[in-house]
Amino acid sequence: MMLNKNNILLETKNITKTFGGIHAIEDVNLHINKGEINALIGPNGAGKTTLFNCITGFYPPTKGRIIFNGEDITGLKPHQIAETGMARTFQNIRLFAEMTVMENILIGSQCRYRMTLLGAILNDKRTKNEEREISRKALQYLRFTGLSKFANHLARNLSYGDQRRLELARALATEPKLLLLDEPAAGMNLNETKGLMELIKKIKDEEITILLIEHDMRMVMKIADTITVLDHGIKIAEGTPKEVQKNEKVIEAYIGRRRRTA
Amino acid sequence: MMQDIKKWAFGSLWLFILTIPFLGIINALYFLVSLIVLAILWFIYKPFEQNILDVQSKLLQLPMPSIRWSLYFVIAILVLILPFISDQYITNVATSAITYIVLALGLNIVVGFAGLLDLGYVAFYAVGAYSYALLSTKAGLSFWAVLPLSAIMAAIFGIILGFPTLRLRGDYLAIVTLGFGEMIRITLNNWDSVTGGPNGILNIKGPATLGLSFSQPHHYYYLIIIIGIFTIFAVNRLNNSRIGRAWVAIREDEIAAEAMGINIVKMKLLAFALGASFAGIAGGFFASKMKFVSPESFTFFESVIILCMVVLGGMGSIPGVILGAVVLIILPESLRGFQNYRMIIFGAAMVLIMLFRPQGFIGGVRRRLELHPEDEKILKQETESLYDVKQK
Numbered sequence: 001m002m003l004n005k006n007n008i009l010l011e012t013k014n015i016t017k018t019f020g021g022i023h024a025i026e027d028v029n030l031h032i033n034k035g036e037i038n039a040l041i042g043p044n045g046a047g048k049t050t051l052f053n054c055i056t057g058f059y060p061p062t063k064g065r066i067i068f069n070g071e072d073i074t075g076l077k078p079h080q081i082a083e084t085g086m087a088r089t090f091q092n093i094r095l096f097a098e099m100t101v102m103e104n105i106l107i108g109s110q111c112r113y114r115m116t117l118l119g120a121i122l123n124d125k126r127t128k129n130e131e132r133e134i135s136r137k138a139l140q141y142l143r144f145t146g147l148s149k150f151a152n153h154l155a156r157n158l159s160y161g162d163q164r165r166l167e168l169a170r171a172l173a174t175e176p177k178l179l180l181l182d183e184p185a186a187g188m189n190l191n192e193t194k195g196l197m198e199l200i201k202k203i204k205d206e207e208i209t210i211l212l213i214e215h216d217m218r219m220v221m222k223i224a225d226t227i228t229v230l231d232h233g234i235k236i237a238e239g240t241p242k243e244v245q246k247n248e249k250v251i252e253a254y255i256g257r258r259r260r261t262a
Numbered sequence: 263m264m265q266d267i268k269k270w271a272f273g274s275l276w277l278f279i280l281t282i283p284f285l286g287i288i289n290a291l292y293f294l295v296s297l298i299v300l301a302i303l304w305f306i307y308k309p310f311e312q313n314i315l316d317v318q319s320k321l322l323q324l325p326m327p328s329i330r331w332s333l334y335f336v337i338a339i340l341v342l343i344l345p346f347i348s349d350q351y352i353t354n355v356a357t358s359a360i361t362y363i364v365l366a367l368g369l370n371i372v373v374g375f376a377g378l379l380d381l382g383y384v385a386f387y388a389v390g391a392y393s394y395a396l397l398s399t400k401a402g403l404s405f406w407a408v409l410p411l412s413a414i415m416a417a418i419f420g421i422i423l424g425f426p427t428l429r430l431r432g433d434y435l436a437i438v439t440l441g442f443g444e445m446i447r448i449t450l451n452n453w454d455s456v457t458g459g460p461n462g463i464l465n466i467k468g469p470a471t472l473g474l475s476f477s478q479p480h481h482y483y484y485l486i487i488i489i490g491i492f493t494i495f496a497v498n499r500l501n502n503s504r505i506g507r508a509w510v511a512i513r514e515d516e517i518a519a520e521a522m523g524i525n526i527v528k529m530k531l532l533a534f535a536l537g538a539s540f541a542g543i544a545g546g547f548f549a550s551k552m553k554f555v556s557p558e559s560f561t562f563f564e565s566v567i568i569l570c571m572v573v574l575g576g577m578g579s580i581p582g583v584i585l586g587a588v589v590l591i592i593l594p595e596s597l598r599g600f601q602n603y604r605m606i607i608f609g610a611a612m613v614l615i616m617l618f619r620p621q622g623f624i625g626g627v628r629r630r631l632e633l634h635p636e637d638e639k640i641l642k643q644e645t646e647s648l649y650d651v652k653q654k
Contacts, residue, residue, distance in 0.1 A: 056521065082523035096514035107511045110504045111523035120503030121496050174523055
């Protein structure tokens with residue numbers, strides 16, 4: 001696999017996270033190229049979500065560094081990392097349930113604007129203009145994800161697939177360079193998965209880099225440009241879907257060790 | 263229907279048993295009978311509820327803001343001429359009702375918007391009142407200089423309380439804030455050299471402006487109306503701003519809010535500080551009106567009442583909280599004729615409201631976002647979903 005230094009958007013250097021004595025992830029080196037769809041796979045408990053949480057600042061890593069877009073972002077708070085241009089979704093959907101669909105996306109798109117107390121109370125011209133821009137942008141992402149007709153519905157009243165899509169729209173509204181999706185297709189039916197794949201490709205066309213955790217192998221093999229495989233917190237393989245499929249270690253991790261003695 | 267009957271039967275029976283030791287069996291039976299009458303009235307009303315709600319929602323959705331504005335106008339006129347069409351007693355009750363509106367709206371920022379359960383809110387009321395009392399009697403500053411200072415003092419205390427509780431949620435936060443409220447009261451009660459201990463501070467000066475020194479109840483009434491309008495205006499603006507949205511997002515899901523770039527620490531401290539500053543203003547007003555403050559006015563019970571106003575009215579809803587405050591002040595006053603039983607009736611009313619309207623008087627209504635007409639048009643054209651088109 002080619003590793004072009006200038007083309008790397010996210011790089012983790014020997015990221016390690018331990019909980020008590022347990023090594024959730026150990027010395028993981030990850031390279032994410034700009035503009036690609038990268039998949040992170042591995043059996044349950046391999047440390048994929050832990051890695052996500054380290055990258056997005058929810059867990060401070062025990063060891064190692066995270067370089068995003070040429071900047072060291074290790075130890076930054078999640079909201080600061082969001083500002084640097086990284087957005088994520090969650091394995092178990094985390095929407096603002098009692099807010100409308102539109103408001104959910106507004107929260108995302110207001111991330112690029114300053115919040116001032118005086119602006120809020122005086123509601124001056126500048127604040128008004130900014131509010132208008134924010135809602136303009138939110139509408140754009142509503143349309144992009146095909147949720148326009150639900151704009152004024154409460155988020156909790158959406159169907160499961162639409163809730164997943166809303167989470168995506170909300171993340172996109174923060175205008176990220178890198179989008180991290182934690183099992184976006186989990187619990188979706190065939191049609192919904194197909195729709196999701198279309199959407200992910202559409203996001204790629206917008207030149208947003210994607211890193212996703214996914215268990216649906218058919219989907220991963222179809223859309224991913226590169227795949228990284230984790231097992232027991234250690235990176236065991238990386239490469240194109242074809243390379244990974246043939247990798248002995250990967251087969252072993254998923255299916256089990258071949259018996260030596262017959 | 264069946265469930266409502268069960269609720270009423272259970273609720274009334276429970277209240278009946280509860281009141282026997284206080285009222286004696288005969289009076290408790292009267293009480294039970296009155297509850298049954300109330301239940302019958304409820305069931306007569308019930309079949310029409312949907313119609314009433316329909317009419318209500320239609321009225322709210324009318325593209326004629328003129329109706330709403332004329333309603334506000336009538337209320338405003340009534341509020342303004344109140345001292346001339348009633349006596350001093352009613353003016354005083356109304357003054358205290360509006361003071362509590364200010365308090366409840368302040369607490370609503372913390373509890374309703376940001377979702378931080380604060381059981382020690384009265385502490386900030388006390389800080390405001392004592393700041394006013396001390397700065398006015400010891401430093402001799404005027405009302406207009408001291409009132410903002412009381413708000414600032416309360417806000418500082420809000421941040422001091424907020425800081426150690428940032429990582430706490432729900433029950434734990436409630437316990438810590440409760441402790442903080444008691445700490446402030448006990449400090450005021452024991453720090454004799456500064457606060458005068460249980461005797462409090464006497465002879466606080468009232469406000470004076472343009473040669474008019476405030477002495478009549480209606481002077482204070484108009485003053486609190488100005489403060490009340492300012493509070494409603496500010497809280498409403500906050501609610502509709504990025505800050506308000508960020509608070510609600512934190513209430514709904516802290517982790518997701520953080521991932522969306524919201525600075526949780528800053529926003530929570532801002533909620534505590536702003537909520538407290540309104541209590542500080544109310545406290546300053548209270549001190550200037552009463553001319554006297556003592557720790558007795560700032561007991562835990564006050565915190566509970568203010569919290570009840572927020573919950574009963576509808577958490578996060580500004581009209582709801584205003585209604586809650588008005589009802590909780592006027593109800594006990596209007597029940598004075600019942601003497602000792604009034605608190606029981608008051609309690610019963612609260613139990614019943616919570617049984618039948620757990621979301622509060624006006625709550626759980628998410629306002630439809632008002633968009634620019636152009637955007638509204640675009641939105642209407644977008645009736646098809648992206649996937650519906652692509653999957654053909």
